[in-house]
Amino acid sequence: VNVLIAEDDAMTRLMLQRAVEHHGHACLVAQDGLEAWQLFQAHTVDVIISDWLMPLVDGIELCRCVRKQMDRASSYTYFIFLTVLEDKEHMRAAMREGADDYLTKPLDPTDLWTRLRVAARVMSLYRQVAAQKAELERSNAELAQFASVVSHDLQSPLSSIRGFSQLLQEYYAEHLDARATKCITGITDGAKRMQALIEGVLAYAQVGAQTPPPEPIDCAVVVERALANLHATIEERGALVTHGDLPTVVADATQLSQVFQNLIGNAIKYCRATPRVAISATREGAEWLFWVRDNGIGMDAADAERIFDIFQRAPSAAEYPGTGIGLAICKKTIERHGGRIWAESCLGQGTTFKFTLPAR
Amino acid sequence: VDARALAALRDLQGAGRPDLLAEVIAVYLRDTPARLAALHEAVARTDAEALRRAAHSLKGSSSQIGAVQVARLCADLEGQAGSTDLRGIAETLRRLDEAFDRVRTHLQALAGGGNES
Numbered sequence: 001v002n003v004l005i006a007e008d009d010a011m012t013r014l015m016l017q018r019a020v021e022h023h024g025h026a027c028l029v030a031q032d033g034l035e036a037w038q039l040f041q042a043h044t045v046d047v048i049i050s051d052w053l054m055p056l057v058d059g060i061e062l063c064r065c066v067r068k069q070m071d072r073a074s075s076y077t078y079f080i081f082l083t084v085l086e087d088k089e090h091m092r093a094a095m096r097e098g099a100d101d102y103l104t105k106p107l108d109p110t111d112l113w114t115r116l117r118v119a120a121r122v123m124s125l126y127r128q129v130a131a132q133k134a135e136l137e138r139s140n141a142e143l144a145q146f147a148s149v150v151s152h153d154l155q156s157p158l159s160s161i162r163g164f165s166q167l168l169q170e171y172y173a174e175h176l177d178a179r180a181t182k183c184i185t186g187i188t189d190g191a192k193r194m195q196a197l198i199e200g201v202l203a204y205a206q207v208g209a210q211t212p213p214p215e216p217i218d219c220a221v222v223v224e225r226a227l228a229n230l231h232a233t234i235e236e237r238g239a240l241v242t243h244g245d246l247p248t249v250v251a252d253a254t255q256l257s258q259v260f261q262n263l264i265g266n267a268i269k270y271c272r273a274t275p276r277v278a279i280s281a282t283r284e285g286a287e288w289l290f291w292v293r294d295n296g297i298g299m300d301a302a303d304a305e306r307i308f309d310i311f312q313r314a315p316s317a318a319e320y321p322g323t324g325i326g327l328a329i330c331k332k333t334i335e336r337h338g339g340r341i342w343a344e345s346c347l348g349q350g351t352t353f354k355f356t357l358p359a360r
Numbered sequence: 361v362d363a364r365a366l367a368a369l370r371d372l373q374g375a376g377r378p379d380l381l382a383e384v385i386a387v388y389l390r391d392t393p394a395r396l397a398a399l400h401e402a403v404a405r406t407d408a409e410a411l412r413r414a415a416h417s418l419k420g421s422s423s424q425i426g427a428v429q430v431a432r433l434c435a436d437l438e439g440q441a442g443s444t445d446l447r448g449i450a451e452t453l454r455r456l457d458e459a460f461d462r463v464r465t466h467l468q469a470l471a472g473g474g475n476e477s
Contacts (some may be wrong), residue, residue: 009421013426015369053413053416084419106423106424106425332364
């Protein structure tokens with residue numbers, strides 16, 4: 001490991017340096033906190049061993065600066081304080097300020113070596129975590145990029161298919177018999193479904209990407225917005241959508257509105273009778289529990305879990321149009337807000353979708 | 361001088377640093393007179409903060425080399441700094457000078473012996 005020593009006493013510094021080098025570790029030495037800070041910024045430093053009292057910048061200040069810098073850079077520096085044995089309060093204060101360990105004067109080299117072994121262990125764990133995090137971020141970004149590129153690239157040939165089938169129908173209307181017209185309609189419908197799928201995948205990939213920071217929002221307003229978007233469907237089906245008192249939560253208003261829109265939209269779509277949808281919320285400990293209950297076709301309890309996976313639909317929904325993406329978007333959104341979502345249902349008995357959001 | 365502290369140094373020395381003990385002693389003997397002078401000066405100026413700092417740092421290096429009595433007297437000074445007991449401070453300082461003289465003689469002999477062996 002690379003060690004940086006900050007110690008104003010020449011003798012102690014020399015001893016520390018020799019003890020560190022003795023085990024083959026690289027060693028930088030500074031006579032005060034300021035010099036140490038400059039060395040820290042110019043070199044890769046795994047471990048800092050710092051005295052408490054030093055001219056210019058003392059150990060505690062050095063520790064604060066190092067920790068602040070660390071929050072920005074993705075590296076870890078193991079900070080060991082050096083203090084006289086009886087200064088217990090110094091040790092406590094140092095650990096509070098972010099030091100990892102301490103050594104007492106008079107210094108015992110064996111203690112130092114033990115500390116360096118611990119530091120090496122922590123560093124190795126930290127490097128593993130950092131490497132995995134970087135890999136995860138990279139593959140997530142790649143996936144989102146992939147979804148968005150694929151979706152965009154699929155749009156244009158799809159437009160060609162739709163456009164040319166439309167032209168076919170227009171130019172050759174009088175030459176086509178009923179069978180040919182049916183085929184062309186089949187092509188157009190398929191293209192429309194595919195368009196919906198692509199838009200859904202795109203929306204799914206974009207959940208959580210570059211969103212504004214969540215702020216307190218009134219769920220009643222959010223639900224009203226969803227209802228306004230569903231206005232045409234509600235009118236067409238004569239649906240009755242009601243809601244009780246709804247709380248204020250910290251969330252992204254657009255995304256949460258999308259969740260309500262998907263859930264209410266589903267409730268209306270998967271229904272043979274006149275749709276009745278009831279929305280309510282109750283406080284459960286540190287969370288708000290939301291309900292969206294319908295009188296729709298319901299599903300087997302076994303399917304209730306699966307339907308939140310992308311492209312998965314309940315068999316009972318097969319006769320209705322749909323992409324199998326809406327609930328996946330709901331799940332991703334709710335989980336990104338620190339909540340859970342699930343469905344309770346019986347075939348033919350309606351469904352209740354429930355989700356939680358952290359209360360402030 | 362406490363032999364245990366020096367034993368730790370010898371451990372390091374035994375591991376392929378034949379000159380370490382002598383080196384450390386040389387640095388201590390080189391730096392300490394200036395520290396003592398700083399203590400005297402701080403007392404003369406009745407600068408409690410400077411006294412506390414100088415005493416603290418001399419305490420650290422002295423305990424490291426095993427100069428137990430010097431370290432203890434430094435701790436006393438740290439405690440006395442800021443008090444109005446000027447005579448007490450002067451007395452501690454005088455005993456500190458004497459203690460260091462004894463340590464110096466001892467360490468010089470030790471460093472000399474170390475070099476010969």
